[in-house]
Amino acid sequence: xxxxxxxxxxxxxxxxxxxxxxxxxxxxxxxxxxxxxxxxxxxxxxxxxxxxxxxxxxxxxxxxxxxxxxxxxxxxxxxxxxxxxxxxxxxxxxxxxxxxxxxxxxxxxxxxxxxxxxxxxxxxxxxxxxxxxxxxxxxxxxxxxxxxx
Numbered sequence: 225x226x227x228x229x230x231x232x233x234x235x236x237x238x239x240x241x242x243x244x245x246x247x248x249x250x251x252x253x254x255x256x257x258x259x260x261x262x263x264x265x266x267x268x269x270x271x272x273x274x275x276x277x278x279x280x281x282x283x284x285x286x287x288x289x290x291x292x293x294x295x296x297x298x299x300x301x302x303x304x305x306x307x308x309x310x311x312x313x314x315x316x317x318x319x320x321x322x323x324x325x326x327x328x329x330x331x332x333x334x335x336x337x338x339x340x341x342x343x344x345x346x347x348x349x350x351x352x353x354x355x356x357x358x359x360x361x362x363x364x365x366x367x368x369x370x371x372x373x
Contacts, residue, residue, distance in 0.1 A: 289317065289352055292342035294372070304342060306372040311344035314372045319356045320365035334363065342372070 293303040294316060306314040320338040327333050337360050343349040349369035357367060 288348055289341040289343045291340070292316065293340055306342065309342055309344075313344065315343045315346050315349040316370045316372050317341045317343055317349040317352050317368070318370070319353055319360075319367045321356065321360035321367070322363050322365065323360050324362060335360075336365075338365070343369075346371070 290304050290309065292305060292309070293300065294305065296303065306316070318340050320336070322334040322336040324332050325335050337356065339356075341349075341352060343352065346369055353367045353369060
């Protein structure tokens with residue numbers, strides 16, 4: 225049976241061989257620079273998404289609303305904005321709210337919706353908000369119709 229002294233010596237030798245020396249530092253620096261390169265490459269690729277494909281022709285827009293965004297982060301998928309919509313006025317409808325539902329294991333969970341849709345008229349926006357409030361009102365969230373242009 226080895227003595228405690230020899231066991232501690234073996235542990236110390238194992239620690240010394242596991243410590244990163246000059247080679248470990250170079251490997252760490254290489255790994256860090258590779259990670260930085262890959263993260264910047266993905267950011268530039270995601271920034272191209274903000275411009276996205278050209279908007280569809282005016283006839284392809286729904287008359288009862290288009291999913292849109294204002295101030296979206298550059299990594300978000302491209303969506304319509306008020307600048308490219310063909311309507312004379314643009315109303316942003318924002319709705320968030322939830323409704324409870326029973327999960328398969330007996331728990332009650334919340335189905336939450338958070339949507340932003342642009343409309344050509346205020347009445348259409350308010351009708352959309354009303355229809356969602358009827359279904360998603362427990363817990364109650366936030367809703368508004370905001371004139372963008």
